[in-house]
Amino acid sequence: MDSTEDVIEQNDLVLEAFLNWMTDLTDHTSTQVTWHYANVEAFLEYLSTVAQTTVFNLNEFDLRWFLFHYYIRHDSSYVEEAAAHILPASLGLFFQFLDEERGWKTPQWILDALRNQAWFEKRLIDYRKLSALDLEAAELAYVRWNQELLEDLDNRLLLLPKELVEGVLWNEPAGWREAALYRQASRLWLRLREELLADATLSESDVREALLSAYTNWVRTPQERLENQSPIEVILAERDERAGLMQGEDGLEEVEEDE
Incomplete structure (x- = not known):
């Protein structure tokens, strides 16, 4: 098993290579590149510090937990509004980079998770609505929001x-x-x-x-x-x-x- 330092170094090197690759994309504006970079940086930071693994050892739980829970709670408020809503597209572009430049074929379960843009949007919006509720109502709504994902993960045998x-x-x-x-x-x-x-x-x-x-x-x-x-x-x-x-x-x- 890689040490924490090795995991961080590997993910950082992949992030740097991804940025260099994006700068050559003629169909992306500098603003879009910045948004995608911020989202992928958050993803790799999560893998390094929370999941404690490299992207090449990613599993389905780590991806779904980040996509539908962790990012929404911890990272979405630190990026521009438009960037938060394109997280699935950012990750899709990142896995395209890994495929084309590193020869890492994207598993089907990654593609399936990233196609669920509608559910990601719903969970992002529902979480942000919690701030408008009083404390008791927000706590109850959060429990339901969290349980929704836990049930989905359990149904997929991921918990x-x-x-x-x-x-x-x-x-x-x-x-x-x-x-x-x-x-x-x-x-x-x-x-x-x-x-x-x-x-x-x-x-x-x-x-x-x-x-x-x-x-x-x-x-x-x-x-x-x-x-x-x-x-x-x-x-x-x-x-x-x-x-x-x-x-x-x-x-x-x-x-x-x-x-």
């Missing part, structure tokens, strides 16, 4: 189960070990999903069942890199450790108040 084991959910926010294990589980899930979906003999229920079986096995199987502990053991130990630290901080505050 990990919420439960680690019966009665134990993934934490949010998580400790650094749990967060790292969640990323590992997600990568394994998505890689296996891709392999299973390539088998035309399997139904959707067959794929889901196989994914859940592999996930359950991963949660409970000791790993050498975890000092022969299972992911669930490491996660529960970290939670106990964090709970103890928080109790210690609360006790210290009480002592300081008594003094």
Whole structure:
């Protein structure tokens, strides 16, 4: 696995090459080039810092989460209005560049996601409407907005189960070990999903069942890199450790108040 520094360097080099390639496009104005660059820069920044992967290791979850959630919440307000609405086109141009200049063939699932301009527009507009609502109404509307995407991702088998084991959910926010294990589980899930979906003999229920079986096995199987502990053991130990630290901080505050 590439280090964080390597991931950032690779994505930065691709971004620079993309800009150079765009300057030779005769059918794009300098303003359009600026808009596309800003959008792709945001995308690669997301991959480097949030997904922690290069564009060449992109998976469908990372693309859909950025396109229909992360960009709308975190990046769309920092670019010009017109630029925000053309994000799918910007990413489409970027993948065209990767195809033509780097020989990286665009998977069909990328093309399918980017064609959904109407849903992207709807989610962008609906999110911006939240600012006009009072706090309680905005919170309820946001929950619905967020749930809409989560249901779509789950229907596509792109989401990990919420439960680690019966009665134990993934934490949010998580400790650094749990967060790292969640990323590992997600990568394994998505890689296996891709392999299973390539088998035309399997139904959707067959794929889901196989994914859940592999996930359950991963949660409970000791790993050498975890000092022969299972992911669930490491996660529960970290939670106990964090709970103890928080109790210690609360006790210290009480002592300081008594003094």
